[in-house]
Amino acid sequence: MSNVAIADQPDDSHHPKTFITKYVWSQDHKVIAIQYGTVAIFVGLIALVLSGLMRLQLGFPDSFSFIDPSAYYQFITMHGIIMVIYLLTALFLGGFGNYLIPLMIGARDMVFPYLNMLSFWFYLLSVLVLLASFFVPGGPSGAGWTLYPPQAILPGTPGADWGILLMLISLAIFIIAFTMGGLNYVTTVLQARAKGMTLMRMPLSVWGIFVATILGLFAFPALLVSAIMMLLDKTIGTSFFMPAIISLGEQTGYTGGSPILFQHLFWFFGHPEVYIVALPAFGMVSDVLATHARKNIFGYRQMVWAIVAIGGLSFVVWAHHMYVSGMNPYFGFFFATTTLIIAIPTAIKVYNWVLTLWKGNIHLTTPMLFAIGFIFTFTHGGLTGLFLGNVVVDLPLSDTYFVVAHFHMVMGVSPIMVLFAAIYHWFPKITGKMLHKGLGKAHFWITFLGTFAVYLPMHYLGFLGVPRRYYAMGDTDFVPASAQDLNASITVAALIVGVAQLIFIYNLILSLRKGEKSGPNPWNATTLEWQTENTPPTHGNWGEHSPVVYRWAYDYSVPNTLEDFIPQNIPDEAVAKESTTSKSRSQENGDKS
Amino acid sequence: MNFFTALKEKPWQTNSHYQQEFADKTELFPQKTALRFFIGMVGIIFFLFTITFLGRTQYPDFQALAGEPWLPFTNSFQLWFNTGILLLASAALFSTGKAAEAQRINLVIAGLFFTFLLSFLFLLGQLSVWKHLNSLGYFINSNPANSYYYLFTCVHGLHLVGGLLVLIKMTYKFLSKGSLDLLSKGLILCKTYWNFLLIVWLFLFALLTSSSETYQTIAILCGF
Amino acid sequence: MKIAIAIILLVVFSVAFHLVSPWYLPPIASNWQAIDDTISLTFWVTGIVFILVNFFLAYVVIKYRKGKQERADYEPENKRLEIILTTITTIGVAAMLAPGLLVWDQIIAAPEDSKEIEVVGQQWQWSFRFPGDDNKFGKVNNQFITVANPFGINPSDPAGQDDLLVSGNEVHMPLEQPIKVLLRSKDVLHNFTVTQFRVKMDLVPGTVTSIWFKPTRLGSFEILCEELCGIGHFAMRGRVVVDTPEDYQTWLNQQPTFAQTQDFTAGDPLKGQSAYMICATCHGQKGEGNAAMNAPKIAGMAPWYVERQLRYYQQGIRGKHKDDMFGQQMAPMALTLSGATSVDDVAAYIKTLQDIPVVETIQGDTKRGMSLYRTCGTCHGATGLGNQGLNAPRLANQHDWYLKRQLENFKQGIRGKHPHDVYGVQMRLMSRTLRDEQSIMDIISYINTL
Structure with a gap:
């Protein structure tokens, strides 16, 4: 199953000497991770601004003359695609996957560092191509992030000339980038683990990222296939997805294609994509919760099994996005059942997170606040998923704001809570500095309460029947005027949350410059990344000797030991010895909570 | 150790299987694992194309490329010819690998030469089929069957081109450094990849030259 | 501590919000009460889980926060507890799923006696077709669509000659009669939604989809398109008027047959x-x-x-x-x-x-007007020559003072608000994208250049 040859080797990697090879054309997984992270956060901020603009239109219609329908649809499209793919996928896998996998499993680097570097540069290229669509004639595509044909490539949609081409090309490049990175992550996990690091001793972060990467490798092909076929439909007039139709009053040359086929392909990618984002979040939040509760993760094995089960099931639920798409209605029985089954392993994960805190010793640090906030938002978003997964309940709610509220709660807010938890948690390792506590807490409270104020009322707009992707409601007799007040309040909350992210950016910059020194292991964590010789770890991670692993990742508060944590690389014999010298150590680290 | 057995381990018991794990070295090297995943991924790409293809065959505007005397692939001699060439290319690669293991440099160079030659010939052969189709008026956008034919062969060809680029890089390294060991490791991977592409091609060949009755049968079996 | 209190308050607030919210499903107007019941059931199950999980979370945070006890417990797993929790979850899931599937079984099988009505979607309008006296729809194909034959009915199919065509955005349906709507699109994906009927379904070009319901309340209900269909998506509105059977029949008799529309003499x-x-x-x-x-x-x-x-x-x-x-x-x-x-x-x-040619009287920022016109051009044509297929009149070479007045009339609801002005709704929504006087001046000064 596994092979330790690589991790076993002495550190013979050629350390880069020049600035360029160290920080630009770097093959070091940590630098690549930071590059990925920076670009992802940057495009994420663009997408955040776009969401602010569309909220302005929804909250205060008839007020902003630069937001015309075309612009509005372009905003929602770019917001969606950037957030889902270029921010969340890239930051979780390209960013945290890259940073954490080798460090957590005790490897010196990814197994293919050069490919890893290429992966980042392809990712950057895909981002640039995507952003270029803001500057081409007609602007970016306004087809919605789902890019459903025939609409996406016909002139009634903004950006149907250049925007959609650049979007599809950018997606194809992203998939190439992801493949190069993904093959690396999977192979590294399987082949480069340190001595003694069995699969079941890996921290859940690695499990989440590992399974998510496999999902990505098998799901992104569907997006690639549909992108290629749509490109051909657009550019040379094939009819894969295009039936005989008229467009703006004129006959087109298309015949016989099937738009539903695209939707099947898209969601065959799209649903696993949800878990490509969610599984790393599940894993990382588990580690944050265990560390700050000073308690082992409850039911580690069930957590791993749940990750694997969710990963597997995620490939057989896709058509729950298509209950009202006109597909064969009998599919509804199958997909409603599989979808609700997937709720079971997911629920187990939630129970186990709460049970991890139970009888713990909970340190309410900033990362911990975000992690607990995640449990709340994820429970909320997960439960509304049970509405939409059940085919008859989906009928009235499909394509309304209920859907928007649900997926933002479960796939926007929740993973982003984890991302923040993870950044506050691992920033000390990445930079050697602590993030500012007060700013961090302010950031948490505004984000947590603010997003709730945004999305809770939105569910009720959905019950009212307010459709999503409407530029303006106008006068509708079944929607009361008070719904507009609700919309305005959502917009105000959204803008506050949006602006509050500046606190976070400011905190990053401030702490990077003047932050308190963190020491190697400020949270007294057990996992390997906190046991490196240097902080931040240098190229090659481990200095002279690779670590050897003697225990699982969650030996917190083990009975009859002095300290409340035992790092994974401490042999049983050394645990007792640790107890005598531990005083100096805990003084040195202080209590960073 | 089997993956699912591994999942049963109770990791908090410090005396778990790790001792075994140290001894558990397999023949896998990382490139091979990565290649397996890559092949899995490419396999899924072709699988999904195939699914959409089979779905599309059941629409009334679909006209199969074989099955009636006037259709271009009822007599698919040229495709058989190309298949033969690809088969020979795989065989050439296979014997190159054997030669590398046996440290016979002359044979290795000859083998590489024939692998390149035959692979290029295959690509040229595929191109000439495109030309032939075009000259008969079977353009890419005139019928979904044609679209799929061009699409499938193009995607398959591009994967072969990708393989050739890797092989070129390996050959260049081998010629400049002269390390047979490195080459023979790489040749194992290339062999797997070429065989995979051969299997894909045989599958595509069968798929694309079927008659509409065959498609109908398959579609019924698959429940479209 | 604060976080625990916040969680408790948020749960209390969520429940209170749900109980007092005036924003909930609008009163039902079809036979699908079962859907609403399933929603209520789902609310009960998920609501209980939501309250229990989060209250327990808050309790745990309060009870076991730092300083409350020396050291955390060490308990890798508890199989019994996991099994109990899994079983309870499975029961809860089954309780929601089973009734849902039973209702779905009814939704996908239209009753024998249902009346078929065809709904045709196009960017960004609705039209409707009834089978006529022979109770049979004529064959259609988008390739037959022309300005004179907007439904794309096969002219040589005898079954199509007596089909009744409704070209506006408004359709009537009889009360208490099961209706099976057949959905068809001329161009892109659309979605037929009447919120009060609860059910909805996409219109997919190249195929015919369907959904059935029985209107149970007299009145006029809005049809919304709920599948993004281009920049006019939000303006794609229509109406279903539920009539008594007699009124319905009277209305139906006024609709022209396909043959009559073809027999048109200039x-x-x-x-x-x-x-x-x-x-x-x-x-x-x-x-x-x-x-x-x-x-x-x-x-x-x-x-x-x-x-x-x-x-x-x-x-x-x-x-x-x-x-x-x-x-x-x-x-x-x-x-x-x-x-x-x-x-x-x-x-x-x-x-x-x-x-x-007309004389210009309005000056504005032509360049800004050009970018504003992007939206208008979709229907009225890039050169403002109009498009009959989209029911959009010509704008080019019209007196600018007239255009200005009409835009203002649309904006203020002086024009286009009449319920039977079937395309006016759309123009009204669109005119509101011009936020102020200046935008109107700019866009008109651009139209002057066309």
């Missing part, structure tokens, strides 16, 4: 010329319009548009609003065209009039 310009004399007093001998009389230019206008507007005036759909001073003048004039074909004749005569 107006006679010669006859129209004499009728035009009365128009000429304001609109001018050459149809050039007259600013002093507030009469727009009508030379160069397409007959289909002239006919529609004249009929609107005649039927009080246009020119009835109390603030539409000039429309009120036009309405009685339109009534003078009382012959069966006189409207068509006048339109045919107007078609023969030479198009003459």
Whole structure:
């Protein structure tokens, strides 16, 4: 199953000497991770601004003359695609996957560092191509992030000339980038683990990222296939997805294609994509919760099994996005059942997170606040998923704001809570500095309460029947005027949350410059990344000797030991010895909570 | 150790299987694992194309490329010819690998030469089929069957081109450094990849030259 | 600690919000009460889980926060607890799923006695078709679609000749009669949603989808498109009027058959010329319009548009609003065209009039207007020549003061608000994208250049 040859080797990697090879054309997984992270956060901020603009239109219609329908649809499209793919996928896998996998499993680097570097540069290229669509004639595509044909490539949609081409090309490049990175992550996990690091001793972060990467490798092909076929439909007039139709009053040359086929392909990618984002979040939040509760993760094995089960099931639920798409209605029985089954392993994960805190010793640090906030938002978003997964309940709610509220709660807010938890948690390792506590807490409270104020009322707009992707409601007799007040309040909350992210950016910059020194292991964590010789770890991670692993990742508060944590690389014999010298150590680290 | 057995381990018991794990070295090297995943991924790409293809065959505007005397692939001699060439290319690669293991440099160079030659010939052969189709008026956008034919062969060809680029890089390294060991490791991977592409091609060949009755049968079996 | 309190408060707030919220499903108007019941059931199950999990979370955070105990417990797993929790979850999931699947089974099987009505979607309008006396729909294909045959009915299919066609955005349905709507699209994906009916389904070009329901309440209900279909998506509105069976039959009898729409004879310009004399007093001998009389230019206008507007005036759909001073003048004039074909004749005569350039009176930022016009151009054409397929009139070479007034009328609901002005709703929503006076000036100054 596994092979330790690589991790076993002495550190013979050629350390880069020049600035360029160290920080630009770097093959070091940590630098690549930071590059990925920076670009992802940057495009994420663009997408955040776009969401602010569309909220302005929804909250205060008839007020902003630069937001015309075309612009509005372009905003929602770019917001969606950037957030889902270029921010969340890239930051979780390209960013945290890259940073954490080798460090957590005790490897010196990814197994293919050069490919890893290429992966980042392809990712950057895909981002640039995507952003270029803001500057081409007609602007970016306004087809919605789902890019459903025939609409996406016909002139009634903004950006149907250049925007959609650049979007599809950018997606194809992203998939190439992801493949190069993904093959690396999977192979590294399987082949480069340190001595003694069995699969079941890996921290859940690695499990989440590992399974998510496999999902990505098998799901992104569907997006690639549909992108290629749509490109051909657009550019040379094939009819894969295009039936005989008229467009703006004129006959087109298309015949016989099937738009539903695209939707099947898209969601065959799209649903696993949800878990490509969610599984790393599940894993990382588990580690944050265990560390700050000073308690082992409850039911580690069930957590791993749940990750694997969710990963597997995620490939057989896709058509729950298509209950009202006109597909064969009998599919509804199958997909409603599989979808609700997937709720079971997911629920187990939630129970186990709460049970991890139970009888713990909970340190309410900033990362911990975000992690607990995640449990709340994820429970909320997960439960509304049970509405939409059940085919008859989906009928009235499909394509309304209920859907928007649900997926933002479960796939926007929740993973982003984890991302923040993870950044506050691992920033000390990445930079050697602590993030500012007060700013961090302010950031948490505004984000947590603010997003709730945004999305809770939105569910009720959905019950009212307010459709999503409407530029303006106008006068509708079944929607009361008070719904507009609700919309305005959502917009105000959204803008506050949006602006509050500046606190976070400011905190990053401030702490990077003047932050308190963190020491190697400020949270007294057990996992390997906190046991490196240097902080931040240098190229090659481990200095002279690779670590050897003697225990699982969650030996917190083990009975009859002095300290409340035992790092994974401490042999049983050394645990007792640790107890005598531990005083100096805990003084040195202080209590960073 | 089997993956699912591994999942049963109770990791908090410090005396778990790790001792075994140290001894558990397999023949896998990382490139091979990565290649397996890559092949899995490419396999899924072709699988999904195939699914959409089979779905599309059941629409009334679909006209199969074989099955009636006037259709271009009822007599698919040229495709058989190309298949033969690809088969020979795989065989050439296979014997190159054997030669590398046996440290016979002359044979290795000859083998590489024939692998390149035959692979290029295959690509040229595929191109000439495109030309032939075009000259008969079977353009890419005139019928979904044609679209799929061009699409499938193009995607398959591009994967072969990708393989050739890797092989070129390996050959260049081998010629400049002269390390047979490195080459023979790489040749194992290339062999797997070429065989995979051969299997894909045989599958595509069968798929694309079927008659509409065959498609109908398959579609019924698959429940479209 | 604060986080625990916050979680408790948020749970309490969520429940309270749910209980007192005036924002909930609008009153149902179909037989699908079972859907609402399933929603309530789901609310009960998920609500209980939501409250329990989060209260327990808050309790745990309060009880086991730092300083409350020396050391955390060490308990890797508890199989019994996991099994109990899994079982309870499975039961809860099954309790929601099973009734859902039973209801779904009813939804996908339309009853034998249901009446079929075809709903046709196009960017960004609805139209409807009834099978006619033979109770059989004629064959259709998008490739048959022309301006004269907007439904794409196969002209050689006898079953199609008696199909009743409703070209506007409004359809009537009889009360307490199961209806199976057959959904079909001419261009892109759309979605047929009447919120009060609870069910919805996509319209997919190239295939026919369907959904069934039984209207149980008289009234007029809005149809919304709920599948993004281009920039006019939000303006794709229609109406279902649920009538008593008698009213429904009366309405249905007024609808033209396909054969009648094909049998259309073009107006006679010669006859129209004499009728035009009365128009000429304001609109001018050459149809050039007259600013002093507030009469727009009508030379160069397409007959289909002239006919529609004249009929609107005649039927009080246009020119009835109390603030539409000039429309009120036009309405009685339109009534003078009382012959069966006189409207068509006048339109045919107007078609023969030479198009003459107009004089610009409005100055604005043409460049800004050009970018504002992006939206308009989708329907009215990039050069403003109009598009009959989309029911969008010509804008180019019209008097700018007239365009301005109409835009303002649409914006203020003076024009386009009448329930039977089937395309007015759309234009009203679109006119509101021009936020202020300046935008109107800019866009018109751009239209002047077309």
